Amino acid sequence: MRHVLFLLLLATPGTIAFGQNKALDKKLKGFDAYVASVMHDWSVPGVSVAIVYKNKIVLSKGYGYRDKEKKLPVTPQTLFAIGSCTKAFTAAGLCLLEDEGKLELDKPVRDYLPDFKLQDDYVSANLTSRDLLCHRSGLPRHDLLWYGAPFSRRELYERLQYLEPSKPFRTAYQYQNLMFMVAGMVAGQVTHQSWEDFTRDRFLIPLEMTSTNFSVNDLQQARDFATGYSLQNDTVKVIPYMNIDALGPAGAINSSADDMSHWLVALINGGRYKGKKVLSENSIRQLQTPTMTTPVEVPVRYDESFYNSYGLGWVITSYRGHVRVDHGGNIDGFSASTCFLPKDSIGVVVLSNMNGTPLPAIVRSQVLDRMLGLPLTDWNGRLLADENKNKDLQARVKKEEDDLHRVKDTKPSHPLAAFAGKFEHPAYGVVEITAEGNSLKADLHGLKTDLAHYHYDVFQATGKKYFQSEKFQFITGLDGSIDAIHIRLEPSVKDIEFKRKLQLLDVAAPTLANYTGDYDFGGQVARVYIKELTKLYLFVPGQPEYELAATKPNEFKIKILEGFQVRFEVDATGKANELVSIQPNGTFRAKRK
Incomplete structure (x- = not known):
């Protein structure tokens, strides 16, 4: 009083x-x-x-x-x-x-x-x-x-x-x-x-x-x-x-x-x-x-x-x-x-x-x-009663839902460091995942939360301010690496998919020259060549030319094709002797001619 x-x-x-x-x-x-x-x-x-x-x-x-x-x-x-x-x-x-x-x-x-x-x-x-x-x-x-x-x-x-x-x-x-x-x-x-x-x-x-x-x-x-x-x-x-x-x-x-x-x-x-x-x-x-x-x-x-x-x-x-x-x-x-x-x-x-x-x-x-x-209506009393009732109900329902869907005693498919990186959606922007000790952290343009392991490759936001127990589902790509995250940021549509944002490498022109040449896919010959001094391209007969973007030493992604990668096997001098094409429908090798 x-x-x-x-x-x-x-x-x-x-x-x-x-x-x-x-x-x-x-x-x-x-x-x-x-x-x-x-x-x-x-x-x-x-x-x-x-x-x-x-x-x-x-x-x-x-x-x-x-x-x-x-x-x-x-x-x-x-x-x-x-x-x-x-x-x-x-x-x-x-x-x-x-x-x-x-x-x-x-x-x-x-x-x-x-x-x-x-x-x-x-x-x-x-x-x-x-x-x-x-x-x-x-x-x-x-x-x-x-x-x-x-x-x-x-x-x-x-x-x-x-x-x-x-x-x-x-x-x-x-x-x-x-x-x-x-x-x-x-x-x-x-x-x-x-x-x-x-x-x-x-x-x-x-x-x-x-x-x-x-x-x-x-x-x-x-x-x-x-x-x-x-x-x-x-x-x-x-x-x-x-x-x-x-x-x-x-x-x-x-x-x-x-x-x-x-x-x-x-x-x-x-x-x-x-x-x-x-x-x-x-x-x-x-x-x-x-x-x-x-x-x-x-x-x-x-x-x-x-x-x-x-x-x-x-x-x-x-x-x-x-x-x-x-x-x-x-x-x-x-x-x-x-x-x-x-x-x-x-x-x-x-x-x-x-x-x-x-x-x-x-x-x-x-x-x-x-x-x-x-006559005065007691809206304050009504809403106070609703607040107390709803608070208890929501906490109970959330716990029951988590307990119902959680598979106990599971482990992530990768070491925590493999989940780290920047993942991008064309509207929502970039969510960055970092691994610190035995936990993950998420940051969506300044909205931050810790992530606790929920089950398999699903982690749950633990921050009180943002994401409110939301699940982060990590997706493994065809190459075996963590390729995407699905997050239910808008409940009335499909989970928002953030694709891994690859950190492209700058490769010097002399190194790119080591990859150029003709490669034989069992009778079909593909050609690798340089344009504009520092851009590497792959041409397969009957298809458009594809620009390659370096993601790791000797590894490239095809810029306009999702899930297509090229890896060069090199000798002791760094010269390529084989091209490995990794595609959604299989892996194909071509010897350099």
Whole structure:
């Protein structure tokens, strides 16, 4: 109880309409104590809340700490990462451009980005901006392509063609951050600006969102910004900021309760803020028009809730009989909720500096109950009960699954050193495996974990932060070496295959000359020769010429043929006397003529 009271003392005064409207005073009586209690229950260091009613900001207030260690309080101006609440700005931007006749939401993306390419040619040619904004591309999340990755926005865009879809085009809602990135690129192409500059010019400046920015790099330069935290073994710990600049249009905005309240005023007042038209009523209507149904529990668990649909950058549902438009946001160390009730002219934003917490949704629902004058629902108690039950259940199910599938008392087929190396996927990039003592370690563009032997050539991630007990299945190639790794990075498609990235050798021209000549395969003569001084080629009659790439001394791979290798047997002087062709269908020898 002392902890709750302490948090109450840290409620930072902000813009409050108390005293001006006795009905509002009554509705929000005890709200500060409620927020403090929920923060205590979910171990959240800091929260900022703004409430809008009609065209007025009736509350904008900070609670707790933006920096727990330094005891710096949250204020209404404290910047938090808002994560996927960013998507609403990206969607609004495209609607605005359609109103201005600069694009059409139902025209193919290729009309604006001619080189847009997904794995499926039909989808590549027909996917529209509207498809991007309502998550119906057929692609599942594939989040580990971008999360923590060093790739630029352009590089992520170019890698989309290598991602496997899991559903037919336009048949299912599947949340997809990368498609919102593409939507931002469409806006940039049409306006000849970056998405960031376009969003700043058309929304942040007219809405007087003066503190809002687009990068955690800029966040940390601000006067008043929050540190991100996570709950690890029941202890609140600082976690590093995650830079997602490349994915910006899907989730990189940082904002404050004060700034976000201006956005809400525009959304519930026909696109106007302080008399300025920021968005048309048609655009706002499009944003909140249901486009795709989302997966839900049937029947709905709670009477207050309803089935969800997705518009353009917003979730549309009913809350206790009132139309609710909202979106959550989560990125390392931060959780957020932005919500408005269009028919009731109520808006709420809740920002927090705790990773993956339901607190923003809990506080949002409390605000809605109060503002609508409804009996208060104990969402906090319900979700606490669910959390405790689910935590125990998930741990038990995971252990049972591991025990069921594990074959005991097996050993790897190779020494651990043979599993080490770099393995590459054309979209996800490189995962590096290192052998240290009696264990393996994995590193996928900075996401690291130890690997423990599971059975045979399967190892299991043991890191708590990344990969979460995922299995790494090592595959032996035809030559007997570890050739690939299969990892279930996206559960709804086949395991992602990372092929060993061979470290090619530079071979001096005089050494290459030792391999040149004619080789007789029992009547069929192949020729080995040099081009461009340092490139070795193999020509077999009736086939194209093949460039050879050195992988080991006297050993080469055929560059364009998977699984084809060439080894030269040499004499004491280093001169080749025999060529050994190692192919998927056998090994063939040819004597030098």
